[in-house]
Amino acid sequence: MRRPRGYPADMTVRAYRRLSVEERRAQLLDAALSLFAHRAPEDVSLDEVAEAAGVSRPLVYRYFPGGKQQLYEAALRSAADVLELCFAEPQQGPLTRRLSRALDRYLAFVDEHDAGFAALLQGGSVVETSRTTATVDGIRRAAAEQILLHLGVPAPGPRLRMMVRTWITAVEAASLIWIDEGKQPEVEHLRDWLLDQFIALLTATAATDPETAAAARAALALEAADGPVGVLARRVIPVVSEAVHLL
Amino acid sequence: MRRPRGYPADMTVRAYRRLSVEERRAQLLDAALSLFAHRAPEDVSLDEVAEAAGVSRPLVYRYFPGGKQQLYEAALRSAADVLELCFAEPQQGPLTRRLSRALDRYLAFVDEHDAGFAALLQGGSVVETSRTTATVDGIRRAAAEQILLHLGVPAPGPRLRMMVRTWITAVEAASLIWIDEGKQPEVEHLRDWLLDQFIALLTATAATDPETAAAARAALALEAADGPVGVLARRVIPVVSEAVHLL
Incomplete structure (x- = not known):
């Protein structure tokens, strides 16, 4: 309510x-x-x-x-419940469409709770305890598990797991910077850029990790030419086309 | 001494x-x-x-x-002095060679001070104050400034600045995960993967930001075929080659 x-x-x-x-x-x-x-x-x-x-x-x-400490922890728990559900999404359709919906929910939460979201993630509060830290870690863990399910690799090796956790940190960091900069650029641009980052990290990690390569191939097969991966690929080509000396 | x-x-x-x-x-x-x-x-x-x-x-x-608080802050300051110097590097030669050397220094510090590095970045210590938080932020700011100098864009627009700051957060997060996982994979592999991430993020951001695109083109022109970008490009091609339906 x-x-x-x-x-x-x-x-x-x-x-x-x-x-x-x-x-x-x-x-x-x-x-x-x-x-x-x-x-x-x-x-x-x-x-x-x-x-x-x-x-x-x-x-x-x-x-x-328990007073304010209990209220704070309960409020944090209720925020965590919302955030943990962000990445829950039916496992069908292109990966980027699922991640895009998840990011929309996540960024809507960031937008609504801006200063509270920043305080939550940056810690440093006097009522911060190992319990509140565990709650924040739980959100990250839940997000990572959901993304790995979407990638079809529920029990990944260290490289793919590290890649997903790193991207989640990048999403958090970008959200904090976004709040800090008066919510510029527009939230849809931020979402698309975070999605581009995911594609870029997945592809770069696929270069040296066979498990990630298999997951990337499977994900790419479901993407449409007019979807985010197609748009990104067509935009990247002019930038890298001058670098044929590298191939 | x-x-x-x-x-x-x-x-x-x-x-x-x-x-x-x-x-x-x-x-x-x-x-x-x-x-x-x-x-x-x-x-x-x-x-x-x-x-x-x-x-x-x-x-x-x-x-x-001032006792322990003063000693802790001074120790943190001396650690920050070392970390802030990591990304200082002559501005010549391929960008990836410069970043690679910077990452070697950074990861050597992480390796040497593991638990202390984690405590420093994760905060939550009872002796944590706004001064120590400012010190950690200062390290991040110094690293971002150095990287932007290497990119030849000392006064960047919001997109490129956000990209560099996001990568620095990714480096921190990956370092913490690396400590957490018993320093696996080997530090050289971690460094190369972080370098691949930088190239991937720069390229993905170049897709939608003209300033980043110009910086990426200039950086690519200095890279050698047997350098990290060339290796990454040749490894990525087999992964994406099945996705011609996206072009």
Whole structure:
């Protein structure tokens, strides 16, 4: 039960609505995530969370008796649940179409939670613990597993696994830079560039790793000429065509 | 004045050598770095630093009156000085030869300081502060500036800058994974793969960014057929040759 965008946070009338335990919990987490999205967790007070959710401070404590640390971890967990689902996608059609949809979901989350996303990934918060670090690592692991499933290699060798993990880090880094630069370029361009990076890394790794080469061949066979790989290939040719001395 | 490898840390005889202030300071930083390399800063005591350097605890305090926090920051600063110099390289010859030498230096540092390098980059230490975060960011910035100089584009547009920063993150991530996986594959293979990634990212970004395309063309013109780009190109062709339906 996410609060609709634009719904005023101080409409205390919401405090009087009868919500189920699950709805109330979701409402509190949502209020907390919105606040953590714009300020570091240590700068957010429980009073503010209560006010943003239009409830009393004791009610926040009833749901989260561990106070801010527990609320922060639960909010992080709920963000992680969303992020971990980003790369879940039916395993059919061209790989780039599946990754493109996954990136759209991921970048929509980044866009919505910008400062909170940055705080989450960069750590350094005083409420950061080994548990929150494990949560972030869990998101990365889930994303890697999904991508490897899409590549048809659920149990990869070290090279392909390293390539996928490296690309996930590149996606994170590019997202942080994107937030930092006032969300330039447009999100669709960022997505297409990250997709191009994936194709480039897969191809470069295929050059020296037979397992990756087999996965790349299988993936390429499903791509269409008007899809991202075809467009990238036709654009790369003019750049490299002057370098025939290298072949 | 680095302590030679294999020099026993508990040879207290060293305490009686007359060292200059600078030599003593370097010796203490070196002892601290060795300890921080294998354990998180919060688990290292000043007594251990004193013992590793073969000096008394008061002497450590005389050089670092701020105690462990100051010693940690100074050790980090000295590590940063080494890392920032990694990518400094004469601007002549093929780009891949320059980057290859830079990666050799960087990965030698990673190899020598493994756990300390991981702790440094992953943060989460209780002695982590905004100053230490700024130091790590400074290393990344210095590396990016050097690479952009090698590309002949000291003041790049957002796309090329993002590409270089993304690759630096990929190098960091791959280094951490490499440590995590017991330093497999061999460091030369890791270096060559990171170099292949750079070529792949540069080429993919050149597809949609004219500035990057110009830099890539200029870089390719300096490459030799038996260099990394030539080898990569000849290895990639068999993988993509089945995908002529995309052209």
